[in-house]
Amino acid sequence: MNPIQPFSDFFEEEINSYTFPITPINLYDPLTYFLSLGGKRIRPLLTLMSAELFNSTKREAIHASMAVEFFHNFSLIHDDIMDKAPLRRGKETVHLKWNDDIAILSGDVLLIKAYQELAKQNAVHIPALLTLFNQTAVEVCEGQQMDMDFESVEQVSISEYIEMIRLKTSVLLGCALEFGAIIANADESDRKHIYSFGQNLGVAFQIQDDILDLYGDPEKFGKQIGGDILSNKKTILLLKAKEAAININSNSIQELLKMTDSENKIATAKQLFEEFGVVSFAKETMREFQRNALESLHRISVPQEQKQTLIALAELLLIREI
Amino acid sequence: MNPIQPFSDFFEEEINSYTFPITPINLYDPLTYFLSLGGKRIRPLLTLMSAELFNSTKREAIHASMAVEFFHNFSLIHDDIMDKAPLRRGKETVHLKWNDDIAILSGDVLLIKAYQELAKQNAVHIPALLTLFNQTAVEVCEGQQMDMDFESVEQVSISEYIEMIRLKTSVLLGCALEFGAIIANADESDRKHIYSFGQNLGVAFQIQDDILDLYGDPEKFGKQIGGDILSNKKTILLLKAKEAAININSNSIQELLKMTDSENKIATAKQLFEEFGVVSFAKETMREFQRNALESLHRISVPQEQKQTLIALAELLLIREI
Numbered sequence: 136m137n138p139i140q141p142f143s144d145f146f147e148e149e150i151n152s153y154t155f156p157i158t159p160i161n162l163y164d165p166l167t168y169f170l171s172l173g174g175k176r177i178r179p180l181l182t183l184m185s186a187e188l189f190n191s192t193k194r195e196a197i198h199a200s201m202a203v204e205f206f207h208n209f210s211l212i213h214d215d216i217m218d219k220a221p222l223r224r225g226k227e228t229v230h231l232k233w234n235d236d237i238a239i240l241s242g243d244v245l246l247i248k249a250y251q252e253l254a255k256q257n258a259v260h261i262p263a264l265l266t267l268f269n270q271t272a273v274e275v276c277e278g279q280q281m282d283m284d285f286e287s288v289e290q291v292s293i294s295e296y297i298e299m300i301r302l303k304t305s306v307l308l309g310c311a312l313e314f315g316a317i318i319a320n321a322d323e324s325d326r327k328h329i330y331s332f333g334q335n336l337g338v339a340f341q342i343q344d345d346i347l348d349l350y351g352d353p354e355k356f357g358k359q360i361g362g363d364i365l366s367n368k369k370t371i372l373l374l375k376a377k378e379a380a381i382n383i384n385s386n387s388i389q390e391l392l393k394m395t396d397s398e399n400k401i402a403t404a405k406q407l408f409e410e411f412g413v414v415s416f417a418k419e420t421m422r423e424f425q426r427n428a429l430e431s432l433h434r435i436s437v438p439q440e441q442k443q444t445l446i447a448l449a450e451l452l453l454i455r456e457i
Numbered sequence: 458m459n460p461i462q463p464f465s466d467f468f469e470e471e472i473n474s475y476t477f478p479i480t481p482i483n484l485y486d487p488l489t490y491f492l493s494l495g496g497k498r499i500r501p502l503l504t505l506m507s508a509e510l511f512n513s514t515k516r517e518a519i520h521a522s523m524a525v526e527f528f529h530n531f532s533l534i535h536d537d538i539m540d541k542a543p544l545r546r547g548k549e550t551v552h553l554k555w556n557d558d559i560a561i562l563s564g565d566v567l568l569i570k571a572y573q574e575l576a577k578q579n580a581v582h583i584p585a586l587l588t589l590f591n592q593t594a595v596e597v598c599e600g601q602q603m604d605m606d607f608e609s610v611e612q613v614s615i616s617e618y619i620e621m622i623r624l625k626t627s628v629l630l631g632c633a634l635e636f637g638a639i640i641a642n643a644d645e646s647d648r649k650h651i652y653s654f655g656q657n658l659g660v661a662f663q664i665q666d667d668i669l670d671l672y673g674d675p676e677k678f679g680k681q682i683g684g685d686i687l688s689n690k691k692t693i694l695l696l697k698a699k700e701a702a703i704n705i706n707s708n709s710i711q712e713l714l715k716m717t718d719s720e721n722k723i724a725t726a727k728q729l730f731e732e733f734g735v736v737s738f739a740k741e742t743m744r745e746f747q748r749n750a751l752e753s754l755h756r757i758s759v760p761q762e763q764k765q766t767l768i769a770l771a772e773l774l775l776i777r778e779i
Contacts, residue, residue, distance in 0.1 A: 159602040236605060239535055239539065240535070243535060243568065246568060250587065250590075258584040262583045269572050277481055279562060280559075283483070284483060
C-alpha cells in the first residue's frame with residue numbers, strides 16, 4: 136500500500152470536518168471556498184509524518200498540521216492578489232471571485248486562524264511551536280517580497296535566487312516537519328536535521344519546478360509548457376543562461392527575451408539553454424539539495440526503516456520527470 | 458504630575474529602540490515609516506497600566522504591549538488600503554506612498570511581528586496570551602468586514618452598529634488590559650472585569666467620536682467637522698435619525714443624504730438630529746457604556762487608589778467636549 140495514503144486520509148477527514156463561522160459571510164465564505172479547492176496538502180502531511188517518525192501520533196499533531204495548511208493558504212490568497220492571478224487550482228482566485236478587499240481581510244483572518252490552531256496544541260509545546268512558526272512566517276513574507284523585487288531588478292545572482300526560494304517556499308516545509316518533532320519531544324539535534332531535510336527538499340522541488348516548466352511532459356506536469364520563459368520569469372534556467380551569455384559577450388539571451396512568437400521562443404530557449412549547459416547545471420544543483428535532504432534525514436536518530444514514509448514522500452515530490 | 462506620563466515615556470523609549478531588519482527594504486521601510494507616525498499609543502499603555510494595577514511591572518509587560526501596538530498598526534495599514542485612505546496621522550498612507558502590494562505584505566509581516574513580541578513573554582503566560590490575542594484578532598477582522606458590509610446595506614440597526622464597533626475597535630482595548638492581568642497572574646474574575654472595563658470604554662469612545670465629528674470643537678478635535686455626514690457615513694447619529702424619521706413617516710433624512718452643499722448639509726443635519734433627539738440618545742448611550750466601564754473597574758479586587766491611573770486615562774479619552 137502507498138505509505139502516504141493513511142496520512143492523506145486522516146488529514147482530509149480532519150480538514151473536511153473543520154468549519155468556519157457562518158458570519159460575516161464575506162469574511163468566511165471565501166475561506167470555505169478556497170480550502171475546498173484542495174491541493175496536495177504536502178505541508179500538513181509532513182507534520183503528521185514527522186510526529187509519527189518521532190513516535191508521537193497523527194492525532195497529537197493535528198492542530199499544528201492544520202496551522203501549516205492554513206498558513207500556506209493565507210499566503211496563496213495574498214500572493215494571488217499581488218500576482219493578479221486569475222486562477223488557482225483551476226478555479227477563480229478569491230480576489231477575482233470576490234474582490235481585493237475581501238481577499239486581503241479573509242487572508243488576514245486565515246493567518247490568525249492558523250495561530251488559533253497552534254494554540255490548541257498541548258500548552259507545553261506552544262512556546263516552541265509559536266517561536267518557530269513566527270520565524271518561518273516572517274521568512275515567507277521576506278521571500279515573497281524578494282520575489283516581487285526581482286521582477287524589476289536587472290541582475291539577480293543564482294545564490295540570491297536560491298535564497299529567495301528558500302525563504303518563500305522551503306522554510307515552511309522545514310517548519311512543518313519540525314512541528315512534528317517538537318510535538319513528539321524530539322531532541323534539539325533531531326529537530327535541526329528534520330528541519331534541514333524539509334528545507335533542502337523544498338529548494339530541490341522548486342528548482343525541479345523551474346526545469347519541468349520547460350522540459351516536463353505537459354500531461355504529467357499539468358501546466359502549459361514554457362509559461363515561465365514566455366513571461367520572461369527569472370527562473371534558475373534563465374538566470375544561469377544570462378550569466379553564461381554575459382561571460383561570452385553574447386546577446387543571445389537579450390534577444391530571446393524580446394521574442395514574441397511563443398513556439399519559436401520556447402524552441403530557442405531550449406536550444407540556448409542546452410548550449411549554455413544550463414539544464415545540466417540546474418539538474419546538478421537540484422540533486423545537490425536532494426542529497427543534502429536525504430543526508431539530513433539519514434542523520435536523524437531513529438531506526439532507518441521508520442523513515443520510509445518520508446523517503447516515499449520525497450520521491451513522490453522529486454522524481455517526476457527528471 | 459500627569460499619572461499617564463511615566464507609562465508614555467517608558468513605552469516611547471521602548472518602541473523607539475525597536476528596529477526592523479534592513480532588508481528586504483520594501484518590506485520593512487514601510488513599517489519603520491508607519492510606526493514613526495506616532496499616535497496616542499493608548500492600547501500599549503493600557504497593557505502597561507494593567508500590569509502595574511495587578512502588581513506586576515511595566516518591564517514584565519513590555520512585549521505584550523508592543524504586540525498590541527503592532528497589531529493595531531497592522532490593522533490600520535490594511536484598513537487604509539480597503540478605505541482607499543490617502544492620509545493617516547496627517548501623512549501619506551503606506552499603500553499610497555508605496556503601493557497596495559507592499560501595503561498588504563508589510564501589513565502581514567507586522568501582524569506576524571506582533572505574535573513574535575507575544576512569544577517573548579514568559580513561557581508560562583504564552584498559551585493564555587495567545588488564545589486571547591487570537592480571539593481578539595479574529596473579532597477585529599469580523600468588525601472590519603461588518604463595517605465594509607454596512608456601506609452597501611440599506612438598514613443597519615443600532616445594536617448591529619454597536620456590535621460592529623465593539624468588534625472593530627473595543628475588543629482590542631479589552632485584550633490590551635487583560636494582557637496586563639494575565640502577566641500579573643490576576644485571577645479569572647479580575648481578568649474578566651478589566652477586559653469589560655476596556656471593552657465598554659472602547660464603545661463609549663467610538664460613540665463619542667461619532668458625536669464629536671459633528672459637534673466637536675474643530676481645533677480640539679483635530680479633524681474637519683461634519684466629515685461623517687458629508688460622506689453619508691452610517692454613524693450612530695445617522696442610524697438613529699433614520700429610525701426616528703421612518704417612525705414618523707418623514708423623508709427628511711433621505712433628503713438630507715441627497716444634499717450636496719456642504720455648509721447647508723451640516724447645518725440641516727444638526728437641526729434634524731436635535732429635532733429627532735438623536736444627540737441626547739447618543740450621549741446617553743455613550744454614558745451608559747462609560748458607567749459600565751467604571752463599574753467593571755470598581756469591581757476589581759485591588760485597592761481603589763491603585764485604579765487612579767486607569768481612571769485618569771478613561772477621563773482623558775472620554776471627557777473631551779461632551
